[in-house]
Amino acid sequence: MSENTLTIDGKPVHFKDGDTIMEAAIRAGIYIPHLCHDPELKPQGNCKMCEVKVNGRNCSACTFPAAEGQKVLNNIKELNENRRIIVQMLFVEGNHLCPGCEKSGNCKLQAIAYSVGMMEYRFPLIYPKREMDTSHPDILLDRNRCIFCEMCVRAGREVDGKEVFAISGRGIGNHLIVNSPSGLLKDSLLEVTDKAANVCPVGAIIIKRHGFEVPIGQRIYDKKQIAEVSVATEKVLEEKVHG
Amino acid sequence: MAEKLKIATTSLGGCFGCHMSFLDIDERIIDLFDLVEFDRSPLTDIKHCSEYVDIGLIEGGVCNSENVHTLREFRKSCKVLIAVGACAINGGLPALRNFIPLEECLAESYLTGEGIDNPQIPSDIELPLLLDKVHPIHELVKVDYFLPGCPPSGNAFWRFITDLAAGKTPTLPYDLVHYD
Amino acid sequence: MTWSESKQEKVLAIVSKHEIRQTRLLQILREVQDEFHCVPKNALEIVAAELGLARTKVEGVVQFYSLLSLEQQGRFHILFSDSITDQFQGSRELMDYLSAKLGVKPGQTRSDGKVSLGFTSCTGLCDQGPAGLVNGHWLSRLNESRIDRIVDLVEREVPVSSWPLEFFHVEDNIQSPGLLLQSPIDQGEALKQLVREGFEEIFMEINRSGLRGRGGAGFETAWKWRFCAEGPEDYSGSSLVDKNERFVVCNADEGEPGTFKDRILLNSYAHQVFEGMTVCAGIVGAKQGFLYLRGEYLRLRPQLEAILANRRAKNFLGKSILGRNGFDFDIEIHMGAGAYVCGEESALIESLEGKRGVPRVRPPYPIDRGYLDQPTVVNNVETFAAVAAIAAYGGAWFATQGTDKSKGSKIISISGDCERPGIYEYDFGISIAEILMDCGAENTLAVQVGGPSGGIISGKEYHRKLAFEDLGTGGSFMIFNKKRDVLEIVRNFTHFFAHESCGFCTPCRVGTTLLKNEVDKICDGHATSLDLVGLSSLAKFIKTASHCGLGQSAANPVLGSLSHFPQAYKDRFKDVVFEPGFDLDESLETARRMSARDDPWAHLEQ
Incomplete structure (x- = not known):
């Protein structure tokens, strides 16, 4: 019988059979930065924020199976520098105008950017032209802010049991599409209580009439770093879903 | 006592909110004057930079030809150039016009929009021409530091400038970094 | 919204021809595109409804593959290869010429709906370029006089099937055959050997040959098969071997710019390729195989179907192959639709399942969970051709050639600046200098070995050798002379x-x-x-x-x-600290024009 132990940055972590490195880390209360992972959804590994070194090799923690004796490096300079590049890429790829965004202060992209010390964009901006969908009475879809984490796509399929969102296009031309005859959100099956409507880590899908409810200074990431917030909420969810 | 640092400031395509916020350092401005003197700035009404300036603070993105000239003057004079605030860093709210062709923007404002009398595009040579797109300043010149925020708080300004005055690389603690 | 019944019928007929299978979505959409010169929204809805898929899934597939389009394209859709070798042969200038003659720009459809133009990635005709595609069919050796004739045919709306055959003529262009190309096997020779000697013995021969995958990565073929045959283990460690179906896939999505060796193998050695797949199926226990043929190789499809039919008739495919009980195997051709990434094996499998060609997370690898999550062997066309030869002639025949770590030969596709572009086969270990000499390359500035995803080498390294341990390659070999700009x-x-x-x-x-x-x-x-x-x-x-x-x-x-x-x-580089990446003065053009200014203050220096 194996001991089911690996180490993350030198700290021993117990894992269960079938765990990914991310799942083991969440259960152990260790934060590995991520944007496309949610314990309730099937891991996909698209944002690459959770890239760790496993016995010297770069792997996505959210999809890589945990195994006995793995030496995982997570919070190291090289990886954090890579994470800074990824957030910078996501910022220049879309149109992220934080001052005018209802999600500001509660946005995971912004929070990770803060925590990796992103002060500048580094790259020239792309300024893509993207469509907004304001048709739904309760939910707003602003594609300018989409980061293609596919959480809404998966949440619809896996949790809500509905086919609402999908990715279309290819490469930098990827875009989120809505499953309805008109292509509009109002004609889709999406409801305000669905996980798909609430899972967006950024401000691409937001519930209407709740913007700016919480004053600046009291929003989720105003005082607490994402590591602390994430560990607290996801550990509970992880144990609920996978035991 | 060491010589005072020369600081120049300007707002390109910005709202002067960053300048207002700078003044939120309140009474510390007295201490600041022990460290620095202001060169070109709306605070001094000096119109052009001296030959050598230590720190240039740029608020706002680059929207028109005048912004380009101003930014270049700053880059030429300033040893250290700092992009201050969301607009200088990513174009900010003025960059919302980047999604509409300039042709349509100008037509709507001066030719076809509601309530326009005597439609014509202003053409006086003293008026700066608009660029096709609004650009963050790092796409036009080399920028040394970035101070994010909309606006950055007075405390962030204070920390940044005192760090620089002390010869340190400026760093901000978590609660002073924000993009809004 | 009215859509004529006859159009609906056409779509329904296409779907039912493909047995209403979701895995055939891409094949269905290709035929819809052929029929309507786009995938009309109504057709998309019908396909989705018939297959029981969300419309978004179908739309996502259409928008992923560059040979499919939601927007109406011309009845003649002409694409020029944008590969660098085509560009250096003047393809861009020829496109300008064609575009001016037809009065339509690349990327657009002419208002009468007759013709649309565009560029596409390499079409696999770099040795006979500048090349392109018309309605999916190869056009080779384009020049101005040929384009004049094409314009005439388009304007008179002569169907592509009646165009002069010489426009589509593509030669094998084998300049220097080697181990494999010199000694093709007789039809059925490998299978007879397989049935005579037994699966285990032939597997040992393949193991003995030291054959490594020819797609580029170079994984040992015998081991890949063994892993697939043994099947995945579940977490408790027990083998799932009996619970799984197995699949054999031949990767003919030859998309690496500058590669065209599979074109020749499938044109003239297809029997041998199919035979290699069948040998593999016998050894790993697969019942179904797929040839994933890149969309640009559409022209090869009819003859490949004919060869498959012929092989079925001879019982080289089908039930109880050559009388061996339980040795059942058949091969289906699956067309790609313009996506280079589908050359990656897990993306190829997604595409085979009718989805967007997005590479999967690995592990699990295809040998554990591939097509429909079943153990799947994916090998390159050339690998299967080699397999058949090894089964027929023995492992030693192969292993005595090449180098210690790279046994056998490699077929390479030579294009670019040389006298004799085409197909060359060498034993592994040949130096770049020898190859350059053979094909008549002079004043060579650089060689791109393995296509864009490979590496560029300069004169200092022409002593290096073609081998997995030195310069590995999937087969693309582009030569650039000193007139070219790196x-x-x-x-x-x-x-x-x-x-x-x-x-x-x-x-x-x-x-x-x-x-x-x-x-x-x-x-x-x-x-x-x-x-x-x-x-x-x-x-x-x-x-x-x-x-x-x-x-x-x-x-x-x-x-x-x-x-x-x-x-x-x-x-x-400019001798300044920094310069904007866009043209500043150009950026004032709209404002300048609209305000009718041209004074000195209306301009900016870069």
Whole structure:
């Protein structure tokens, strides 16, 4: 019988059979930065924020199976520098105008950017032209802010049991599409209580009439770093879903 | 006592909110004057930079030809150039016009929009021409530091400038970094 | 919204021809596209409803593959290959010529709906370029007089099936055959050997041959098969061997620019390729095989179908092959639709299942969970051809050639600046200098070994050898002489990767576009030495952080040229600290025009 132990940055972590490195880390209360992972959804590994070194090799923690004796490096300079590049890429790829965004202060992209010390964009901006969908009475879809984490796509399929969102296009031309005859959100099956409507880590899908409810200074990431917030909420969810 | 640092400031395509916020350092401005003197700035009404300036603070993105000239003057004079605030860093709210062709923007404002009398595009040579797109300043010149925020708080300004005055690389603690 | 019943019937007929199977979605959409010159929204709805798929899934597939389109294309849809070798043969100028004659721009459809033009990635005719496609069919050796005739045919609306055959003529162009091409097996020879000697014995021969995959990665073929045959284990450690069906897939998605060896193998050695697949099926216990044929090789399809039919008739395929009980196997041809990333084996499997060609997370590998999550062997066309020969002639026949770590031979596709482009087969271990001599290359500036995803080498390294342990290659060998500009090559390759990135992971999706913009900035003369720092760190990041092989190799052109041709970059740099990446004065043009100004203050210096 194996001991089911690996180490993350030198700290021993117990894992269960079938765990990914991310799942083991969440259960152990260790934060590995991520944007496309949610314990309730099937891991996909698209944002690459959770890239760790496993016995010297770069792997996505959210999809890589945990195994006995793995030496995982997570919070190291090289990886954090890579994470800074990824957030910078996501910022220049879309149109992220934080001052005018209802999600500001509660946005995971912004929070990770803060925590990796992103002060500048580094790259020239792309300024893509993207469509907004304001048709739904309760939910707003602003594609300018989409980061293609596919959480809404998966949440619809896996949790809500509905086919609402999908990715279309290819490469930098990827875009989120809505499953309805008109292509509009109002004609889709999406409801305000669905996980798909609430899972967006950024401000691409937001519930209407709740913007700016919480004053600046009291929003989720105003005082607490994402590591602390994430560990607290996801550990509970992880144990609920996978035991 | 060491010589005072020369600081120049300007707002390109910005709202002067960053300048207002700078003044939120309140009474510390007295201490600041022990460290620095202001060169070109709306605070001094000096119109052009001296030959050598230590720190240039740029608020706002680059929207028109005048912004380009101003930014270049700053880059030429300033040893250290700092992009201050969301607009200088990513174009900010003025960059919302980047999604509409300039042709349509100008037509709507001066030719076809509601309530326009005597439609014509202003053409006086003293008026700066608009660029096709609004650009963050790092796409036009080399920028040394970035101070994010909309606006950055007075405390962030204070920390940044005192760090620089002390010869340190400026760093901000978590609660002073924000993009809004 | 009315859509005629006859159109609906046509779509329904296509869907039912494909047995209303979801895995056939891409095949269905290809036929819809052929019929309507686009995938009309109504057709999309019908296909989705019939297959029980969400319309978004169907739309996602249409928008992923570049040979499918939601927008109406012309009844004649003409694409020119944008591969660098075609460009150097004048394809861009020819497109300008064609575009002026037809009165329509690339990327657009003429208002009468008759014709649309565009560019596409390499069409696999680099030795006979400039090349292109008309309604999916190859056009070779384009020149102005040929284009004059094409314009005439289009304007008179002569169906492509009645165009002169010489327009479509493609030669094998085998310049120097070697181990495999010189001694093709007789039909059925390998299978007879397999049945006579037994599966285990032939497996041992393949193991003995030391054959490694010819697609580029070079995994040992025998081991791949063994893993697939033994099947995955579940977490408790017990084998799932009996619970699984197995599949054999031949990867003929030859999309690497500059590669065209599979075109020849499938044109003249298809029997041998199919036989190799059948040998594999016998050994791993697969019942079903697929040939995943790249969309651009449509022209080969009818003859391949005929060969499959012939093999079924001879009982080289079908039930109880050559009388051996339980040895059942058949092969289906599955067409791609213009997506380079589908050459990656897990993306290819997704595409086979009728989905967007997004590479899967690995592990699990296809040998454990491939097509429909079943153990699947994916091998290159050339690998299967070699397998058949090894089964017929024995492992030793193969293993005595080549080098210690790279046994046997390699078929390479030579294009670019040389007297005799075409197909050359060499035993592994041959030096680049010898190859250049053979094909008549002179004044060579650089050789791109393995296509854009491979590496560029300069004169200092022509002593290096073709082998997995030195210069590995899937078969592309592009030669550039000293008149060529290295940065134009880098620009072409970098644009290629940005166009072909699937968009799944951040580093590749965003990184390839940023890289493209930065290389454009350098080529347009706006870069300074400061840009170099950013370029190099961006390139290294994309290489280490991307999800699949496409992203991991997308920065190779930049990294390789930086290390081998640094001067090419320095020559372009301006002697200033920094310059904008866009044309400042041009950026004032709209405002200048609208305000009717042209005074000195209405202009900006860069």
